Amino acid sequence: MLLLFAAFFLMGQRDPVLVPEVSQHEVQVRQGFVGQELLLFGAVLDPAGRAGQDYDIVVVLKGPSEPIRLREKERFIGVWVNAESSDFRSVPSYFAVASSRPITEIVDDKTAAIYEFGTDYIQLSPSGSIDPEEQRRFAAGLVDLKRRLGLYREDFGGVQISESVLYQARIELPSNVTTGTYTAETFAVTRGRVIASAVSEVEVKKVGFERFVEDSANQWGLAYGLIAVLLSVGMGWGAGRLFARL
Amino acid sequence: MDVYLPIANLSVDGLVIVALGALTGILSGLFGVGGGFLTTPLLIFYGIPPTVAAASASTQVTGASVSGVIAHSKRRGVDYRMGAVMIGGGVIGSGFGALLFNFFRSIGQIDVVINALYVVLLGSIGLLMAKEAIQTLRGTGGAQAARRRHHPLVASLPFRWRFYGSGLYISPLAPLIVGIVVGILTMLMGVGGGFILVPAMLYILGMSANVVVGTSLFNILFVTIATTIMHSVTTRAVDIVLVALLLLGSVSGAQIGSQFAVKAKPEALRLVLAAIVLLVAFRMFLGLFYRPDEIYTVYPL
Numbered sequence: 062m063l064l065l066f067a068a069f070f071l072m073g074q075r076d077p078v079l080v081p082e083v084s085q086h087e088v089q090v091r092q093g094f095v096g097q098e099l100l101l102f103g104a105v106l107d108p109a110g111r112a113g114q115d116y117d118i119v120v121v122l123k124g125p126s127e128p129i130r131l132r133e134k135e136r137f138i139g140v141w142v143n144a145e146s147s148d149f150r151s152v153p154s155y156f157a158v159a160s161s162r163p164i165t166e167i168v169d170d171k172t173a174a175i176y177e178f179g180t181d182y183i184q185l186s187p188s189g190s191i192d193p194e195e196q197r198r199f200a201a202g203l204v205d206l207k208r209r210l211g212l213y214r215e216d217f218g219g220v221q222i223s224e225s226v227l228y229q230a231r232i233e234l235p236s237n238v239t240t241g242t243y244t245a246e247t248f249a250v251t252r253g254r255v256i257a258s259a260v261s262e263v264e265v266k267k268v269g270f271e272r273f274v275e276d277s278a279n280q281w282g283l284a285y286g287l288i289a290v291l292l293s294v295g296m297g298w299g300a301g302r303l304f305a306r307l
Numbered sequence: 308m309d310v311y312l313p314i315a316n317l318s319v320d321g322l323v324i325v326a327l328g329a330l331t332g333i334l335s336g337l338f339g340v341g342g343g344f345l346t347t348p349l350l351i352f353y354g355i356p357p358t359v360a361a362a363s364a365s366t367q368v369t370g371a372s373v374s375g376v377i378a379h380s381k382r383r384g385v386d387y388r389m390g391a392v393m394i395g396g397g398v399i400g401s402g403f404g405a406l407l408f409n410f411f412r413s414i415g416q417i418d419v420v421i422n423a424l425y426v427v428l429l430g431s432i433g434l435l436m437a438k439e440a441i442q443t444l445r446g447t448g449g450a451q452a453a454r455r456r457h458h459p460l461v462a463s464l465p466f467r468w469r470f471y472g473s474g475l476y477i478s479p480l481a482p483l484i485v486g487i488v489v490g491i492l493t494m495l496m497g498v499g500g501g502f503i504l505v506p507a508m509l510y511i512l513g514m515s516a517n518v519v520v521g522t523s524l525f526n527i528l529f530v531t532i533a534t535t536i537m538h539s540v541t542t543r544a545v546d547i548v549l550v551a552l553l554l555l556g557s558v559s560g561a562q563i564g565s566q567f568a569v570k571a572k573p574e575a576l577r578l579v580l581a582a583i584v585l586l587v588a589f590r591m592f593l594g595l596f597y598r599p600d601e602i603y604t605v606y607p608l
Contacts, residue, residue, distance in 0.1 A: 094311040095318045128608040132415055140423075140595050143415045148608065202603040237317035271313040278314055278543050286539025289366050289547050290532050293554055297373025300558035304374075304566075 077107040077116070079259040081247040088234060088265040096236045099263065101159075102229035105249050117160065117167045117250045118220045118228040119178055124155030124212075124265070125241035131203050147199040150186040154239035155212050159219035159230040168253050176248060176255060180204050180213045211235040240265050314546035315359045321552055323353070328367060328553035332560020335371040336378070337568050338520065338580045340501030343368050343531075344429070344587060346553070347498065355549070357418075362538035362545045364498075365531045367553035371561045372528040378565040379521030386518045389470045390525040392479045393486035393504075397530040400490020401537070408494055418604070421496055422591055428492070429588035432506050437581035439510070443574040474515045481512055486526070493530055494537075501527050502584055516573050 084100035101120045128150045135144035156177075160167060164178050174182045183204065187196050207213040212235065220230040228247075242264055249257040267275055277285045310321040327349055331342030343364045350360035379385055411417040464478035485507045489500040504523045508514045514522070539545050568576065 090311065092311050093309055093318075095309050130606045130608050132604050132606060134599055134602050134604075140419070141597075141599050142419045143604070146415060152605075199603075203605070206601065206603050206605065236311065239316065267313060271311060274313040274547055278539070278545065278547075282540040282543055283536065285543075285547070286536040286545065289539065289545050289550055290369060290535050292547065293366050293370030293535075293550060294373050294532075296551075296554045297370040297375075297558050297561070298377065300562055301374040301377040304378075304559075304562040 076256050077105050077249060079247055079249050079257045080104045080106060081245065081259045081261050083245055083261050083263055086261070086263055088263060090238075090240060090265065090267045091269050091271055094236055094271075096238075097234045099232045099234060099245075100229060101232060101245055101247065102227070103247060103259075104227050105225070105257070115251065116222065116225060116256075117162055118222055118230075119158065119160040119164070119167065119176070119248045119250060120220060120230050120232070121177060121246045121248075122155070122157045122232050122243060122263070123153045123246075124239055124243050126151040126153050127239075128152070129203075131199055133199065133202065145191075145195070145199075147191060147196065148188045149200075149203065150188050152185055152203065153183060154241070155234070155243065156180060156183055156207070157214040157216070157232045159216040159232060161218070161220040161222050161228070163217045167250050168255075172253065172255065178248075180208065180215055183213075210237065212237070234265070238265055240267055310548065310552065312355075312359075312546050312549050314544065315355050315363075315549060317354065319353065319355070319549075324549065324552040325556040327353075328371075328556025329560040330556070331367075331553075332371050332557030332562075333564040333567075334560075334580075334583070335368070335501070335524070335557065336375050336561040336564020336566075337571075337576060338501070338505065338564075340505060340523070340527075340580070342371060342501075342557070343498035344425070344496070344502055345583075348587070348590075350549075356544075358542050358544040359546050359549070362535070362542055363549045363553065365493075365534040365538065366545055366550045367557055368498075369528060369531040369535060370550075370554040371557040372524040372531065374558050374561045375524040375565055376521065376528055378562065379524060382517075382521070382569070384518050384521030385525050386470055386514070386522045387525065388468070389475075389482055389514070389518075390522050390529075392482045393489070393522075393526045394529045396483040396486020396488075397490035397493070397500075397526065398533060400487035400492075401494045401530070401533060402490075403487070404491040404494025405537070407491065411495075415606075419595075422595055424492070424496055425591040426588055426595065428503060429584050430592070432502060433581050433585035433588055435510065436506055436577050437585065440574045440578035440581060444572075444578065470514075475513065477512065485511065489526075490530065493534060500530065502580075505580075520568065 081103035088097050105116055129152050130146055130148050132143045132146045134141045158179055164173055168178060173179055177183055185200055204213055220228055222228045242262055245261050245263060247259050248255050308321040309318050311318045331346045334340060334342045346364040347360050350364060351357050376385060411420045464480045466478050467476050468479045469476050489504050492503060493500045501523050504526060505519055508519045535545060
């Protein structure tokens with residue numbers, strides 16, 4: 062890390078450098094897991110040594126993406142049935158964005174869209190050939206659904222910057238997160254321009270008994286099913302014996 | 308008490324799940340229904356993903372029916388011969404059901420089909436049971452005379468067998484067909500099928516009332532075992548932690564329920580079951596016409 066700083070100083074780089082860190086690089090999902098608060102923090106180093114320059118910081122935490130089909134219900138002779146559908150090739154299972162000020166005050170729409178600064182700007186990669194209007198409606202429906210599940214979050218003003226150098230943001234992972242590799246991207250913005258960015262990773266994984274259960278269910282389905290049956294027959298029989306004695 | 312469910316991927320309040328299990332356990336002991344028609348919707352309402360809810364509920368019903376079967380077999384309340392024929396039909400039916408399930412899922416209408424089935428079946432069965440139970444409670448003569456007679460179609464089927472437990476001399480084809488129909492519905496609706504089986508045994512086959520509950524549970528036991536295995540191999544959606552919590556409540560509930568069942572009047576029991584069935588049907592009916600909470604549903608590709 063020190064070498065890296067040194068390199069930047071020697072090169073006389075004019076843009077500032079971001080040094081991001083996450084409170085933990087591994088989130089363990091085990092019994093009693095009710096979610097986890099991650100602290101994303103770090104420093105903005107200005108090689109030119111100018112003090113007091115104002116930055117805005119935006120952090121984006123994204124979970125692994127998956128392809129999905131989204132179906133929309135419509136009224137058909139009074140009954141709500143699934144009608145239209147739309148496919149999205151990369152829907153992040155989790156998406157959170159936090160910034161030091163409201164996004165509209167930091168960057169314009171175009172920049173926000175490029176860097177995905179907000180749940181409205183997530184690049185979902187819709188596929189198929191439906192018109193843009195319809196696609197927007199589907200995307201909005203998907204984002205709203207995920208937001209209410211607590212999986213898509215926006216916290217404008219959630220990043221605190223102290224002394225124009227240190228920043229920190231707290232981001233909540235709910236208990237229903239998908240496991241996998243999460244990327245935390247940090248952006249330093251000044252005068253509507255992203256001047257520095259850095260990425261760090263967070264691994265969310267199941268450990269211990271929870272890991273064992275998931276692996277068994279996926280790899281040894283038949284054995285898993287038999288054990289589930291044995292468990293339930295056993296408990297039913299046990300209760301029968303117990304109550305017969307009472 | 309927070310418990311993390313490894314397959315459902317979320318944490319729940321363990322005590323709520325145990326209480327839910329106890330509620331369905333009592334129902335299963337009392338009425339001989341698995342309680343799946345109540346567990347599955349309630350679990351989904353609580354936030355468990357629908358596939359996990361349906362798969363795990365069927366495993367839980369296995370446990371609830373074991374203790375029920377034991378309790379009823381001690382009172383000679385199980386006609387094993389009748390049960391075996393129906394299980395045979397159930398296995399055939401669940402195969403058909405799986406095909407239908409895949410077909411409706413491919414055209415994206417599976418949830419609408421399931422809801423409509425719930426409304427039609429629960430609604431008509433509930434009404435039938437309520438009408439009959441009220442007539443019997445009032446002591447109307449007609450109902451009393453018709454009680455032990457089976458449906459005329461059943462009598463017309465060939466090869467008759469004696470079913471001593473049920474007090475019947477009918478063709479095994481009748482319970483086999485009933486088993487097939489229940490098997491199809493079990494796969495489609497993710498329930499044990501008791502709420503269809505019990506009325507079918509009473510009103511179509513005309514089995515004597517004291518073996519209906521036990522035999523129905525006996526059938527449910529084996530059909531849900533098959534469904535659990537089927538889910539474990541295909542959908543991989545059985546959450547063993549969720550199952551254990553549900554079982555904790557339901558096995559005790561089933562014992563309490565079956566002890567009540569001997570004391571209570573069977574007609575009164577059926578009236579109560581009819582009311583519950585109608586209530587669920589009515590809720591589902593509203594669900595078809597009211598604007599749903601979620602317009603959009605996500606299907607993984």
